[in-house]
Amino acid sequence: MSRGLVGSLPPHLGNLSFLREFILQNNSFYGEIPEEFGRLRRLVFLEFSNNSLSGGIPRNLSRCPNLNYINLIDNNLNGVIIPELGSMYKLEVLGLGLNNLSGTIPPFIGNLTNLVSLALSYCGLRGKIPESIVHLRSLAFITLLNNELIGEIPSGLYNISSIYDFLLGHNRLQGNIPWDIGFTLPKLRFFHLAQNDLHGPIPLSLSNASFLEYIHLFSNNFTGKMKIYFDRLPSLRELFISSNNIEGDVSFIISTLTNCSNLKAVEASYNFFSGSLPQSMANLSSQLLYLDLGENLIQGTIPSGIQNLIALSRISFLGNFLEGPIPSGIGKLSKALAIELQANGLTNEIPSSLGNLTLLNHVDLSDNNLRGTIPQSLSNCTNLLYIDLSFNNLIGSIPQDVISLSSISILFNLAHNAFTGSIPPEVGSLYNLLELDLSGNRLSGVIPSTLGSCIALGRLHLENNSLQGQIPVELGALKGLEDLDLSQNNLSGSIPSFLGNELYLKNLNLSFNELQGEVPTQGVFQNQSAISVEGNKNLCGGLDFLNLPPCSSTTYSKKKHFSNLLKILIPMLGAVVIFLAISCIIYIFVHRRRILRKIQSSMPLFEGMFLRLSYADLLKATDGFSETNFLGLGRFGSVYRGIVDEKQLSIAVKVLHLHIKGASKSFMSECNAIKEIRHRNLLKILSVCESIDFQGNNFKALVYEFMANGSLDKWFHNGHDEIESESGRNLSITQKLNILIDVAYAVEYLHHGTNSIVIHGDLKPSNILLDENMIAHVGDFGLAKVISNIYPAYEGSSSSVAIKGTFGYIPPEYGMTNSMTMKGDVYSFGILVMEMFTNIRPTDDVALNVHPSLHHFVNHALRSQEMNIVDQIFDLHEDTDDNMKIKIKYCLKSVLEIGVACSMELPKDRMMMTDVVLELDKIRKAYLAE
Secondary structure, three states: OOOOOEEEOOHHHHHOOOOOEEEOOOOEEEEEOOHHHHHOOOOOEEEOOOOEEEOOOOHHHHHOOOOOEEEOOOOOOEEOOOHHHHHOOOOOEEEOOOOEEOOEOOHHHHHOOOOOEEEOOOOOOEEEOOHHHHHOOOOOEEEOOOOEEEOEOOHHHHHOOOOOEEEOOOOOOEOOOOOOHHHHOOOOOEEEOOOOOOEEOOOHHHHHOOOOOEEEOOOOEEOOEOOOOHHHOOOOOEEEOOOOOOEEEHHHHHHHHOOOOOOOEEEOOOOEEEEEOOHHHHHOOOOOOEEEOOOOEEEOOOOHHHHHOOOOOEEEOOOOOOEEOOOHHHHHOOOOOEEEOOOOEEOOEOOHHHHHOOOOOEEEOOOOOOEEOOOHHHHHOOOOOEEEOOOOEEEEOOOHHHHOOOOOOOEEEOOOOEEEEEOOHHHHHOOOOOEEEOOOOEEEOEOOHHHHHOOOOOEEEOOOOOOEEOOOHHHHHOOOOOEEEOOOOEEEEOOOOHHHHOOOOOEEEOOOOEEEEEEOOOHHHHOOOOEEOOOOOEEEEOOHHHOOOOOOHHHHHHHHHHHHHHHHHHHHHHHHHHHHHHHHHHHHHHHHHHHHHOOOOOOOOOOOOOOOOOHHHHHHHOOOOOHHHEEEEOOOEEEEEEEEOOOOEEEEEEEEOOOOOOHHHHHHHHHHHHOOOOOOOEOOEEEEEEEEOOOOOEEEEEEEEOOOOOEHHHHHOOOOOOOOOOOHHHOOHHHHHHHHHHHHHHHHHHHHOOOOEEEOOOOOHHHEEEOOOOOEEEOOOOOOEEEEOOOOOOOOOOEOOOOOOOOOOOOHHHHOOOOEOHHHHHHHHHHHHHHHHHOOOOOOOOOOOOOOOHHHHHHHHHHOOOOOHHHHHOOOOOOOOHHHHHHHHHHHHHHHHHHHHHOOOOHHHOOOHHHHHHHHHHHHHHHHOO
16 A cells, blocks of 8 residues: 555565465555565465556466456556466456556457456557457456557447446547447446547447446547437436537537536537527536537527536637627636637627636637627636637727736737727736737837736737837847737837847747838848848848848948957957967866766756756856755755846756656656646746756756745744744734635646646645745646646546555545546645644644544544634634634634545545635635624
8 A cells, every 4th residue: 555665576575475465556666576476376466556666567477376456557567468467367357557568459368257357558559459358258347548559449349248437548449339339338337439530420329328427439530410318328427529520409419418417527529510509508417517519510699597507617619600798697607717719709798797707717708709898807817827809899998907917827819909008017917928919909109118027928919009119128038039029010219139139039020110220130030931020111231131221331331440450459369369279278178078078958848938047057056056055855856945146036946866766757747747837826937957967967957936935834843944933823824824725726727727637646735835925836746647638637537547645645545546536636635724724744643643534633623512623723812802713713613624525535525626715715705804
């Protein structure tokens, strides 16, 4: 079981001849599985999933005649599936997924006729599925996901009536689904054939598989009409049929889905569904989280009854033929995170009720016929990351409170409307923004110098307006800018040299302005296909391909005079040059080996990254990774404080200990997890460095914003020299609530805020950092997993990736399954809540000597009449106002109840993070109310 164990498996374990069960999942064991395990003739149960074991599958395991359970999922095993497994006739469970196996699925798999569960997902297996697999008549669970399998699925596999989980998606399988599948697989629960090359109709007989909970058939070539009667599938939770060529009446589909009371997700985009959205949409499941009908042929209006779907977190009707207004009732969907209604024919004004959706982080209403102004209420959406209102008929000025929403970090697009006035200087608040597009409007005035504060900008489009004045020098601070378009304005003055010698532009359009003077010749100005300066009558010089007139003769005379001056100075400088040359030769000779090893590079993993830091830069910034700059030691690396001289920027540098098993894997996991996520409560990465140090060793480091107030752990548990308070009791209740809400927002964003669902996997106080304003930032994504980039991970639809974590914060189900779910993070959050308000670690024996867990202790105290946990935790002084006492007790009790609700033993009993955020916000407002 999971205990954070590390090391190799000693061969002498093979001497434990009476051993029947060997359970070591969710640890960090490495090396090969000893062949001596073949001596364990009484062994029945072998569970080694989620470690770092390497080598091949031990052939001697076939000498364990009683083995009926083998789970080696999520290791680093290689080689083929060994033929010796074909003689292990007692095997009921075989799990080899998430390894680096090669070859094909061997035909001898068909000899294991007692197999109930076969898990070979994410193995890199090729070839066809062997026909012999149809001999596994007891099979209940089969998963061959994410391999490179080809050919048709053996028809006999559809006739094994005991199968309830049929997962063959993400391969290159062909053929069609048998028409009678609903009769031959009556127990079918999870049907996953997504991302293959299957064709033909989706069989009507699936209506007979009344136990179906998950239908995942997206990204195939299915055709014909959708005729399934979903009202006969009362247990249906997820329907994913997008990216096919299916036809049908959307009204029929939605109406029959209203009987599915457990429905949580529908994705039917990129098909040919037609008709109108029915009013019966209001009767869909109140648990529905995700509704995507985009890119179809749907007409009519958006039903007002959509406001009844109160659990919706994502709505997408993009790319249809919808018309009429956006219902004002959409503002009642308080859990909405993303609204995508672009590319329709919607009219009227943007409803002000959108401002009620305070969790909203993605809104796209572009390419419609919307009119009026931007509602001021949108400034309430303080979690907004992406807003696109382009290609509409919007008018008025750009609201200052909206353009100053510092949370917007991905896109702010108001292009091709009729906005007037100037660009508000508050635009400088968008310091994390990647793309700003205000083109095609009627904006006037100057380009605000505050744009220089938007240091993350990679794309800036202001073309086709009436802007005037000079190009501000402050734009030279936008070191990550790649695409700049200022064309078709009234800009004057010269072209700043920083556009060529300081920025790394890939596209620059300055055409049709009133610019004058010499065109620079460096950087982007050397690339004919990357720049345009036409339509500026008073420009001169530049490279030949621009065909501009030469600049004035005065400039030429100055150059000639300077040349003559050099001829006079050359003899005088000769001796100095010779001396310097000799010095350089000596220096190179002495230090040549060091210089050869000094290979410095930054790894450009992140789009929009603006800091380019090498090993030498980090060495200098941290004073040689000195002990005085040491901040702490993590599982896979050390953290140092540093100062980047050029910007006087405080940074935190996490240097990976590459000699530790799993460090490189942690590095890549963190890079993959954070490269596409941006949120004010996530620790911001500034740079990634993968290089070689001056001793010739590999070097990897992650560079973050420095957090002045350290980790939350050190505020609660003594030992932080830089923090005056000795425990979390010295934090006010308001501070604790603010920190908790910050963390909740971050986790909720990871789970629901992007197309890729990120599971943190190691949520605990030491991974929560506090900045100078005591704002919390969740960090350390070394164990994180991106488990989907197509649809959210709802309850019951978890990743098949096992995880590691920290003892005390790991949910109980992780010791029994290799699934990774959002509810695992929720459990860890619940433990964090109780730890913050009790100052008790989940592993403390002193406080928990009577209770098995922190959850049990707090739950018992809340329910018990014998003790008042609020009085026990918080020292209420005699002079405390009675009303304040009531507030404090209500607040603490309510928060602890959330902690208990999040840390329930069963995942299905835990809260969703969207609900957690809402409840915590209510508690904070009640506590702060006068």
